[in-house]
Structures are given as C-alpha cells and as structure tokens.
Amino acid sequence: MIKIQEKTQCCGCSACANICPKQAISMVPDSLGFLYPTVNEDLCIKCNLCDKVCSFNENYEKPIDFNNPRPFGVRHKNIEEVVSSRSGAVFIALSDWILDQGGTVYGAGYKDHFRVAHKRATTKEERDEFKGSKYVQSDMGSVLSQVKEDLKAGKKVLFSGTSCQVAGVKSFIKHSASQFLDNLFCIDIVCHGTPSPYVWKEYLSYLEKKEKDSITKVFFRDKEMFGWADHRESVVFSQKGRKSYLSYTYLFYKHIMFRQSCGVCHFANTKKPGDITIADFWGWEKTNADVNKDDKGISLILCNTQKGLDLFHSVESSVYFFPVELEKCLQPNLKHPSSVHRMRIQFEHDFNKYGIKYILKRYGDLGWRYKAKILLFNVKKLIARMKK
Known part of the structure; x- marks a missing residue:
C-alpha cells in the first residue's frame, strides 16, 4: 500500500x-x-x-536503444503553425501524423476557468488546445485509464507531458495492458519545474479583481507580443483586451512555488522516459545561425528510442530539421534538477495565511524588495559604464 x-x-x-x-x-x-x-x-x-x-525513483525504465539520444533542431514548414505554437511546432507535426492514422492525442489543456488539466483529442481542432507552454502542474484525472481504453481499441495513442507524467503513463500501461505498448507513443518535455495550481488560480482571480474585467484567454509566454525568446505572460480581458504582466513569470523563475519533488527530479538527465523529448532550442545559433533569425521559435528534439526516431522519420516532409551535437544542446534541466528556493516552505505558509497579493509583494515584483533589487541592478550598470 x-x-x-x-x-x-x-x-x-x-x-x-x-x-x-x-x-x-x-x-x-x-x-x-x-x-x-x-x-x-x-x-x-x-x-x-x-x-x-510507481516510477518516481531512480529505477524508472530508461531507454536502451541508443547509448545517447539522437538530437535535432526542428521547425514546422508551415509558419502559421510555428507562430501559434510555443517553439518550432514539431509537436503539431507529430500529433498530426497520429491523428491522420485515426489515433488519439493527450496533452495539457484547460478545464473550468483556465485550470490546467490533461485532456484527450481526436481532432486537430481539439489538439490545438495543447499548444503553448502551461507553467502549472496539470491534473491527470482519469487520463491514464482513457489511454488504456484507446490502446485496447486498437488505436495509436500519443501522450505528451512532463517526464514524470510520461514515466507514470508508461508504467501504468506496462502493468495493466503491456500487450498494447507498441501503439503507445510518448513525448516528454524538458521541464523546469511544476508550479502550484492554487497560486495560478488565485493569480488570475487577483488580475480580474484588479482590472475589474473577466479573463478570456491566457498566454504563459506571449510570443506574438514579445517574441519567442522573451519570458512574459499576458492575458486577454473581455473588455480591455490583451495586457502583459511579469508577476507569475517572476515567481516561476524563483523556483519558489514548485512541487517539492521537482528539486529531486529523477528525470533531469538525457535518459528520458519519452520516445521523443521536446524543448525550446536554446543555443540554436551555435549549430545553425540562420534558422531562427526571425525569432519565431525553433524546437529541440531528442529521439530516445527507435520508436521515437521512426515516428520522427514519418513527419520529416512536414518540417525543416538538422542534426545537433548532444553536448551543444544540453540545457541545465538535461543535466540536473532545478534547485527549489530555500524559502519554499515559508512561501506556502504565507500564501495560505495571507493570500496572493501578499505573496506578490513579498516574493514577487510588486513589493519594495523587487524595486530595491532593480535599483541596485541599474546602479551597478551605471557604475560599470562610468568605469569604461
């Protein structure tokens, strides 16, 4: 038990x-x-x-087909898909192939009022909800059992999620319906850490009260407004239109609202549980200086298994791609877990006792601490210029 x-x-x-x-x-x-x-x-x-x-341990099932994953830089040939996706839209190409085979696709979407949860898609329109980053841990609900039923029905299934979610899905199918594993294709993302669902919920409520308007759409990273490389959230209000903010992103990169297991993640390496691993391709210019000059985005993929490599070969005609040397694309979370903030426990206490506005002032970008930090940063920049 x-x-x-x-x-x-x-x-x-x-x-x-x-x-x-x-x-x-x-x-x-x-x-x-x-x-x-x-x-x-x-x-x-x-x-x-x-x-x-349970697969959340160092003995999770690791890929054995290759000594090291096969990395590629990838961008969809349809620029509209790239613009509407978080990076290079390779997930769209891969999931299109699964759907064209009559299969199903699972990914992180929204329920209720932008509560992040895993959902099932049988059409490209339904699948499009999975586009874009979602910096909240998704609720898996009964998705694993749905995956099993689809596999038993003879469907190809593509499951996308964080590495721990992928490892859980694969272990669940292995222990409950192993004869159907061949039709299960898994994509995991290079994960920085999974933030709090309740902080996200209260943050949206705070913005609606502040603006006296209801939110109709959210962007965790708004590529249209700020470009692919920028990290800033925005929301669309029913009356006031789109407005950008930094508060939630600031808390995200402080690692202060992560799940505690993120600090000991067993999957923060190149032995990923997914058949294919997808990430933003930071450092793309070291390999191909021309491919992303428009700042629209480019994906990094790691083909971890022969099944994953075969799946990628199936969509080659839909994408531009080039091979990458593994050592030139090793992001921090492909080498080690994120360090959870030393005040993580105090943050949780303060959030539950005082609420979101207090959190944004004490730990975020709304209080004197943040303003003092920015002032100090600007003073140091000024001093450095005067010395030149």
Whole structure:
C-alpha cells in the first residue's frame, strides 16, 4: 500500500490511483493544490499494485536503444503553425501524423476557468488546445485509464507531458495492458519545474479583481507580443483586451512555488522516459545561425528510442530539421534538477495565511524588495559604464 512519507517522494502522476482495482486511492490536493495519493484502507486489498506502478525513483525504465539520444533542431514548414505554437511546432507535426492514422492525442489543456488539466483529442481542432507552454502542474484525472481504453481499441495513442507524467503513463500501461505498448507513443518535455495550481488560480482571480474585467484567454509566454525568446505572460480581458504582466513569470523563475519533488527530479538527465523529448532550442545559433533569425521559435528534439526516431522519420516532409551535437544542446534541466528556493516552505505558509497579493509583494515584483533589487541592478550598470 502506497504511503507518501515525504512530499519529495511523489510527483503526482496518478498512476497509483488509476491502477487500483478497488478505487481505494484518491488524489487529494495539499494547500498549494498539488495532488497526493490517499488510501482508503477499508477498500484496500493490499495487492501492492500501487507500489509496483510507481516510477518516481531512480529505477524508472530508461531507454536502451541508443547509448545517447539522437538530437535535432526542428521547425514546422508551415509558419502559421510555428507562430501559434510555443517553439518550432514539431509537436503539431507529430500529433498530426497520429491523428491522420485515426489515433488519439493527450496533452495539457484547460478545464473550468483556465485550470490546467490533461485532456484527450481526436481532432486537430481539439489538439490545438495543447499548444503553448502551461507553467502549472496539470491534473491527470482519469487520463491514464482513457489511454488504456484507446490502446485496447486498437488505436495509436500519443501522450505528451512532463517526464514524470510520461514515466507514470508508461508504467501504468506496462502493468495493466503491456500487450498494447507498441501503439503507445510518448513525448516528454524538458521541464523546469511544476508550479502550484492554487497560486495560478488565485493569480488570475487577483488580475480580474484588479482590472475589474473577466479573463478570456491566457498566454504563459506571449510570443506574438514579445517574441519567442522573451519570458512574459499576458492575458486577454473581455473588455480591455490583451495586457502583459511579469508577476507569475517572476515567481516561476524563483523556483519558489514548485512541487517539492521537482528539486529531486529523477528525470533531469538525457535518459528520458519519452520516445521523443521536446524543448525550446536554446543555443540554436551555435549549430545553425540562420534558422531562427526571425525569432519565431525553433524546437529541440531528442529521439530516445527507435520508436521515437521512426515516428520522427514519418513527419520529416512536414518540417525543416538538422542534426545537433548532444553536448551543444544540453540545457541545465538535461543535466540536473532545478534547485527549489530555500524559502519554499515559508512561501506556502504565507500564501495560505495571507493570500496572493501578499505573496506578490513579498516574493514577487510588486513589493519594495523587487524595486530595491532593480535599483541596485541599474546602479551597478551605471557604475560599470562610468568605469569604461
């Protein structure tokens, strides 16, 4: 029977809840909205499937087809797909192929009022909701069981998510329907860390109250307004139109609202659980200085398995691509986990006691600490110029 002694031991993939034959496990949110398994011992039959399916450990199933992944820089040939995607739209090319085969695609979309959750798509229109970065941990719900049913129905299935989610899905299918693994294709993203669902929810509520207007659309990184390389969120209001902010992005890059397991992530290396790993291609100019001069975005992919490489070969006619030397594309989170902020526990306490506005002032970009930091930075820049 699965028991989480420390929060660093659980990534929230929900494989344990989905595999339980007695539905004895519920995924219960903590005070930041991160989900953890809780067992109803009256229903538990002690089959230990929940322990067996857990893949959040150093013994997760690693790819064995290649000594190292096969990296490529990739951009979709349709520039409209690139503009409407977060990077180079390689996910669109790959998922188009799956859908054209009559398959299904799973990815992070929205439920309720921009609550991030994994969803199922059978059309390209439904799939388009999965475009773009979503800097919130998604609720997996019953998606793993849906994946299993699609595979049993003979469909090709493409699942996309963070590495811990992909590892959970693969382990769940291996332990519950291993005969269908050949039709499961998995894409994981190079993940910086998964922020709090409740902080995101309260942040949107704060913006709506501040602007006295309702939000109709969100962009975690607004490529249209600021270009691909910039990191700034924006929202669209029903009356006031699109407005940009920095507060949520600032908290994200402080690593102060991450799930605690992110600081010990077992997947922050090049032995990824996905058949293909996708990321923004930072450092693209070291390999091909011409490909992204328009700042529209370019994807990095790592083909980790032969299945992943074959899938990529299936969509080559839809994309521009070039091989990359692995050592020239190793981002920090392909080498080690993000360091969780030393005040992470205090942040959680303050958020639950005082609310989002206090958090934005004490830890974000609205208070005197941030203003003092910017002032000091500008003074140092001025001094450096005067010395030249």
